[in-house]
Amino acid sequence: MPDREPQGSYRAQDLIAKDIGAYLEQHQHKSLLRFITCGSVDDGKSTLIGRLLYDSKMIFEDQLSALVADSKRIGTQGEEIDFALLVDGLAAEREQGITIDVAYRFFSTDKRKFIVADTPGHEQYTRNMVTGASTAELAVILIDSRKGVLTQTRRHSYLVQLIGIRHIVLAVNKMDLIDYDRAKYDAIVADYRKFADSIGIGDFLAIPISGFKGDNITARSANTPWYQGPPLIEYLETVPLDVASEQAKPLRMPVQWVNRPNQDFRGFSGLIASGTVKTGDAVRVLPRGKASKVSRVLTPKSLAGGAAESAVAGQSVTICLADEIDCSRGDVIVAAGDPPQVADQFEATLVWMADEPLLPGRGYWLKLMTQTVTATVQHPKYQINVNTLEHLAAKTLELNAIGVAVVSTDKPIVFEPYAANRQLGGFILIDKTSHATVAAGMLHFSLRRSQNIHWQALEVSRERHAKLKNQRPAVLWFTGLSGAGKSTIANLVEKKLSRMNRHTFLLDGDNVRHGLSKDLGFTDADRIENIRRVGEVAKLMTDAGLIVITAFISPFRAERDMVRDMMAEGEFMEIYIDTPLADAEARDVKGLYKKARAGQLANFTGIDSPYEVPLDPEIRIDTHEMTAEEAAQLIVDALLTRE
Amino acid sequence: MLYSVGKDSAVMLHLARKAFYPSAPPFPLLHVDTTWKFKAMYELRDRMARESGMELLVYHNPEAAARGINPFDHGSLHTDLWKTEGLKQALDKYHFDAAFGGARRDEEKSRAKERIFSFRSASHRWDPKSQRPELWNLYNAKKAAGESIRVFPLSNWTELDIWQYIHLENVPIVPLYFAAPRPTVKRDGLLLMVDDDRFRLRKGEVPETRSVRFRTLGCYPLTGAIESQARTLPEVIQETLLTTTSERQGRAIDHDQAASMEKKKQEGYF
Numbered sequence: 001m002p003d004r005e006p007q008g009s010y011r012a013q014d015l016i017a018k019d020i021g022a023y024l025e026q027h028q029h030k031s032l033l034r035f036i037t038c039g040s041v042d043d044g045k046s047t048l049i050g051r052l053l054y055d056s057k058m059i060f061e062d063q064l065s066a067l068v069a070d071s072k073r074i075g076t077q078g079e080e081i082d083f084a085l086l087v088d089g090l091a092a093e094r095e096q097g098i099t100i101d102v103a104y105r106f107f108s109t110d111k112r113k114f115i116v117a118d119t120p121g122h123e124q125y126t127r128n129m130v131t132g133a134s135t136a137e138l139a140v141i142l143i144d145s146r147k148g149v150l151t152q153t154r155r156h157s158y159l160v161q162l163i164g165i166r167h168i169v170l171a172v173n174k175m176d177l178i179d180y181d182r183a184k185y186d187a188i189v190a191d192y193r194k195f196a197d198s199i200g201i202g203d204f205l206a207i208p209i210s211g212f213k214g215d216n217i218t219a220r221s222a223n224t225p226w227y228q229g230p231p232l233i234e235y236l237e238t239v240p241l242d243v244a245s246e247q248a249k250p251l252r253m254p255v256q257w258v259n260r261p262n263q264d265f266r267g268f269s270g271l272i273a274s275g276t277v278k279t280g281d282a283v284r285v286l287p288r289g290k291a292s293k294v295s296r297v298l299t300p301k302s303l304a305g306g307a308a309e310s311a312v313a314g315q316s317v318t319i320c321l322a323d324e325i326d327c328s329r330g331d332v333i334v335a336a337g338d339p340p341q342v343a344d345q346f347e348a349t350l351v352w353m354a355d356e357p358l359l360p361g362r363g364y365w366l367k368l369m370t371q372t373v374t375a376t377v378q379h380p381k382y383q384i385n386v387n388t389l390e391h392l393a394a395k396t397l398e399l400n401a402i403g404v405a406v407v408s409t410d411k412p413i414v415f416e417p418y419a420a421n422r423q424l425g426g427f428i429l430i431d432k433t434s435h436a437t438v439a440a441g442m443l444h445f446s447l448r449r450s451q452n453i454h455w456q457a458l459e460v461s462r463e464r465h466a467k468l469k470n471q472r473p474a475v476l477w478f479t480g481l482s483g484a485g486k487s488t489i490a491n492l493v494e495k496k497l498s499r500m501n502r503h504t505f506l507l508d509g510d511n512v513r514h515g516l517s518k519d520l521g522f523t524d525a526d527r528i529e530n531i532r533r534v535g536e537v538a539k540l541m542t543d544a545g546l547i548v549i550t551a552f553i554s555p556f557r558a559e560r561d562m563v564r565d566m567m568a569e570g571e572f573m574e575i576y577i578d579t580p581l582a583d584a585e586a587r588d589v590k591g592l593y594k595k596a597r598a599g600q601l602a603n604f605t606g607i608d609s610p611y612e613v614p615l616d617p618e619i620r621i622d623t624h625e626m627t628a629e630e631a632a633q634l635i636v637d638a639l640l641t642r643e
Numbered sequence: 644m645l646y647s648v649g650k651d652s653a654v655m656l657h658l659a660r661k662a663f664y665p666s667a668p669p670f671p672l673l674h675v676d677t678t679w680k681f682k683a684m685y686e687l688r689d690r691m692a693r694e695s696g697m698e699l700l701v702y703h704n705p706e707a708a709a710r711g712i713n714p715f716d717h718g719s720l721h722t723d724l725w726k727t728e729g730l731k732q733a734l735d736k737y738h739f740d741a742a743f744g745g746a747r748r749d750e751e752k753s754r755a756k757e758r759i760f761s762f763r764s765a766s767h768r769w770d771p772k773s774q775r776p777e778l779w780n781l782y783n784a785k786k787a788a789g790e791s792i793r794v795f796p797l798s799n800w801t802e803l804d805i806w807q808y809i810h811l812e813n814v815p816i817v818p819l820y821f822a823a824p825r826p827t828v829k830r831d832g833l834l835l836m837v838d839d840d841r842f843r844l845r846k847g848e849v850p851e852t853r854s855v856r857f858r859t860l861g862c863y864p865l866t867g868a869i870e871s872q873a874r875t876l877p878e879v880i881q882e883t884l885l886t887t888t889s890e891r892q893g894r895a896i897d898h899d900q901a902a903s904m905e906k907k908k909q910e911g912y913f
Binding site: 016017028102104105106108128130257267271300303304316318353367369423435 | 657660661662663664665666667748749756775776777778779780781783785786787798799801803804807810811812813877878880881884885
């Protein structure tokens, strides 16, 4: 069994035994470095991490005995300890012998604490690597010295660069298996340097190591006398941290929560993303931009009665302002003299993380700092082949795809380019139905600044329009299968309303397809765009004071909800015409089901394209229970009660 | 907030109080009780609830109570019913959308891959293969009705960080963490403390006074003490750091094969 005596920088045990007070003092002032290890499946990542834990005494005697037993039972290193077994956590992957997710490990030396993300190298797991890299400041890219720079090496390097990690270690591993051959090592490093230059990685540190044997991990190895650089641990202990540069930037504090214990106190709580804050500082609350001054800063010391009146990036604080201004979760308190941008349309890089591909035009939740808004993504400008770095044309993005696209939000958000500030430029997209995190995004720049497109204030208001017509505007949104009876009932409703002198307009699915949406087909993306257009038109018509009746299949819940969100509160009524598929198909007024069944009509709702039943419609019409005439009367009654 | 009265719970509660100050944290404390905790734990629990100004909910699994489930007669069923089932019942009863827990990734291998926001199905199951990616410090807290989230704010803390924090911030912890003369018996390789007269002595067992302390706290008949002279916090930390036995070894529950914790978690153990 290898020697367990303290070596290199691990002399902590001595200090603990001799002077625990001094040790605690030292630990308290240790900085924290988060880093990731990446490499392809057999490059020995888990072994390297196991080695770091083992050498820094982060494993205990009972874990060690389990490790020795497991090494004999399922290890891949014969009679020797298989360090990878220390790290591979989940039962399923232990059996398969591969790491399948992101795992976080902890160790510390005399100088620093470390959190290492173990990120898998297998092809379909781009998603996990991006996740692990998003919180890391340094990346250790592992290369198997017998194989040299592989496609995976290039991919990992590209991702590390994409996610904005500035410190890169090229760990040429398994040097013991090539007899510590300097020429082979130099060739690998030269090869990598050529590639690194081509993707804009300016600088990296190459180290010849053996995770298994321990060469150049904690101390310089006698096996590589030609290597003059630091051993891995020494470099990890001394690389400069990002935290200082974050503090030097202007103040940005996203508001998480309004702290209001009683009538006399109103503060805004959150984690300072960048900069510093102290009493008296001039600030603005974005996106609205109201100015004020900081009247008080409560820091984590306040509970114990400590009076701190200033704080820096990385601290969670509560800030009180001198003026009673509007400020709530999602707003950002910023340095008055140097505010970030506010915009609602951006170019961004997206990393797609879900099995369901991107649907251009669909509304997703976008979360950036504490701001959550609805966002839509246009067709990608291009997709990036992570192996060749070529730009490819793309209609969508699938799992693990990376692309560049235009992202629009339904209201302006506060942001900075990701390259300038990771926290203000990094966002996630969330599916509104499954609630899954479907993408990670990095903002490049705004395509138009919202403040430059002013909403023209109109002299005749929407209220005035409605009043002239003596009615309350509404959207009666019919949804249901083709042939369910939407158009029939919608027509009857409009006739009844017009007899009552109501001003109405009926937007019919087929009719719109002849003009407004002439350019669209019936793919999911086109259906979404069609509904968005109809929604916008319906909204303008309600502004004009009309009662709008629409008859569209509108098969997707997300788009119906998107239209609902566009309208004023209470003006949207979802009417579900509930006719079973068999009935609609039996009626087949337009002969479409017949064509679809014959395979002459693709993407037909109910046949080879899904219909998502409304979960909570304002009105549900069961066409078995009532005639079209009765249904129309029921809808008119419901509308009028509302008035 | 799941409050087990242990040292990790103490730190988590302290952090919450600091974060929300001057308000009290806007959520209740939930103690899923087994009726078999150490007396000193109940005392600290009630004191901390008073001091923090938070509501304290104490839940007892009525089935376990009715069947008289106890650690002496029922072995692992005791933990299953009082703790695992009790927790599920309590979460269902109060319809919590999210529950904070004090688990750390450094405790145990299967925890290393746990998210900070960890999703549980309506039946409280954890699916390690379909976890949401967590990027930057952006947490996706959207969920469907019936689903719940376990939130682990101490995920990235190590045991040393916990002790360091308790030391620096003077966080109140149960005195059982410090060595003192206590009545104990040795049984099945564990050193157990006779905390009250419900402790059933086996033939030939006579409680002996030993200077002991506890590294973790749970039900007193299941929690092993270690012999120690560490009476102050720095001494405890010193002893902890020099020891070569990992933290959870004192708990009878973990003496299974390596994957047992992952199985327990899939079934709803916190």
